[in-house]
Amino acid sequence: QVTLRESGPALVRPTQTLTLTCTFSGFSLSTDGIRVSWIRQPPGKALEWLAMIDWDDDKFYRSSLKNRITISKDTSKNQVVLIMTNMDPADTATYFCARTPWREIGDAFDIWGQGTMVTVSS
């Protein structure tokens, strides 16, 4: 069974750095064709893709956030980490991680974590 779970702080102060961890099971990020993305949803707004990392350690970023975000993986721990610097109240959102089994269904996200709510406030 494929599962993903996001973890990280519920509250961060403006200008601080956010570190989120996606811990997954049921698949390996060293398997050819597997990718993991971070996606967020501000309250009452639409979903927004942030970044993706693949089995070959290639990384893709939303260009508008590229100077602020870093995605990385620890294959041995089955984890993907998102770091976002200089947090702003506009970054308040539920943050999801999601898997892409590229060789099975193309680049759609098939399984998502439950999400973790992050509030940016002083």
Add this chain to the structure above:
Amino acid sequence: EIVLTQSPGTLSLSPGERATLSCRASQSVGRNYLAWYQHKPGQPPRLLIYASSHRATDIPDRFSGRGFGTEFTLTISSLQPEDFATYYCLQYNNYPRTFGQGTKLEIK
């Protein structure tokens, strides 16, 4: 960036009725690299359709997708009570991946 515009914003229907949701892209999404998701509050989005018309695993056949290029449609043939939710389209032809703003399907 490809902008996806979903219509209508809200759709009010009764159980048993047919629902038709639209997703229009600002430019072609190539070889139909478009997916549909169902999203309920407090739950993660659920993949319904990928590659425009392929149902994901365990998705009932009352859900169907069609379209190509810039015009896509999700149809729910006979609404069940559990189908009332918000639906999003996603394009994965270009970076950044982009979602539509959603269609809220509510009980009439």
